[in-house]
Amino acid sequence: MRFNPKARLDRSQVQVRRGGGRGSGGRGSGMSLPIPTGGKGGGVGMVVLVVIVLVVLGLTGGLGGLLGGGGSTGSGAVTPRSDEEAVATSELTECETGEDANENPDCARLAVVNSIQSFWREALPEQTGEQYVDADTVIFTGTVDTGCGAADSSVGPFYCPTRDDMKVYLDTSFFSAMLEDQLGAKGGDFAEAYVLAHEYGHHVENLLGYLGRTRTQQGPNSDAVRVELMADCLGGMWAKYATTTEDTDGNVLILELTDEDISEALDAAAAVGDDRIQERSSGRTNPETWTHGSAAAREMWFNVGYEQGSFEACDTFEADELYPS
Template identity: 55%
Template structure:
């Protein structure tokens, strides 16, 4: 993965909340599905369940609807933290080639450009990508580093402890280490924002099991990540310069390996020594890889309609 040195980066949607003394104590646990937003990579499931229950009894738990039937909300309340200025030096694609922080900005810019083109008038940008260390206060409640990367629908914001990739994904889950791994995770979380805009979150009725709506929601986000990956090298900055100069098969393989490492079956095997399919909320390693590849190969919203598929 290489970025175009001439590309200009837009840091307006990327913030850093800094370090909190709360969070990990004695090392991070594995991101078992559950907790705020569902926990682990793709964490939105619990919020969706609460939303569906609330609507059923006439209560809007998440505070309003967004465009396209999405969950909406009031947007990111940046008064909850002081931006550390971590991304202020990220100006160009060359900065992104030399800094993991700036690469994060470049990936967000690419996702923004891709989905702007893909959705047209239905697109609304995410309110932010917020990194933190330890814990952070969000519109979904207080979140510690144990949660893993997640999208908070009321904030319309992606939250990420950047230490997750080395400390949890690689060290504890045995996942891959490489530049495109984080890009895949960010693309998956951005996929949840797209689901928020298009109303897919309101389709969740069943919460557990390999064919459940909760799993279908997560697999659709993987499929959306594949869609973006296929088109990433054609995404542009505000002046029309391409953002990516190259994306290799090795990058794609890293994304697939990362997807497998956060499958419910892999995590359950690590944490409890056995696999219980009836409790899945995110999908198996095979399911996650299959739907990422579906998005990559077919590249359409229709192909990624996991809710319409007879089986996922």
């Protein structure tokens, strides 16, 4: 992945919170990648599970209660923040151009966020008729307070869909300590881009009301799995058009994606498949406990988005088959 040296980066889309942060103090759960925690008997634990655990945490009314508006679909489910509600200045003062993104990993993450949001501002209204609402990414260390509750570095990247939050949270140590070391992914710049694109896929689902349709909580064909596979597909959609995304001055943000970049994304998608994680942690799989889908399914749906580039193709709630034959 090579960024355009002339592109200007928008630092307002990424916040940096060191050793803690502000939040609404609400209780709840974000949409996260599945993380093995080495529970008793080598079983798989999922930290900051998908929205499924809301009832356990004491929220009533299912996901509709979390989103507000009874889980209604479309733009009525969420409200954009006003300029006055924008929070903290980014610490990424060294990140100004695409050239900085080519040299600095933090600037590269900022450039990827800029590209993802540039894509969805155009694609969402064109393909669904709904307007896109920007969502910040929060890079944190230690712990962070969110509208979905407090989180620490062990939770992995996640998206908080509450009306007063709607942000992606990321401790960048996840990529080396968890994605590569514990989950066995080969890593790489575009593996990180895949993770960010997946979490922004959840934001798009939130804007369209799909998160409010999550009823069944576990199992290979559950609503929870459909939500996760859709987010993979939406990440693939962005990848297909990533080299067409622009900064506010009309400069292309990403000049080139290679086959190796896409390979890194697919490898990362497979590494966070439920079956792959269960096999690594316990030596066996149990599809009835899946919340994110198999490695093969996650690769397949990223490819669906990357090859077809349409939201209709990514609508896993309309799909008869979620898994490759």
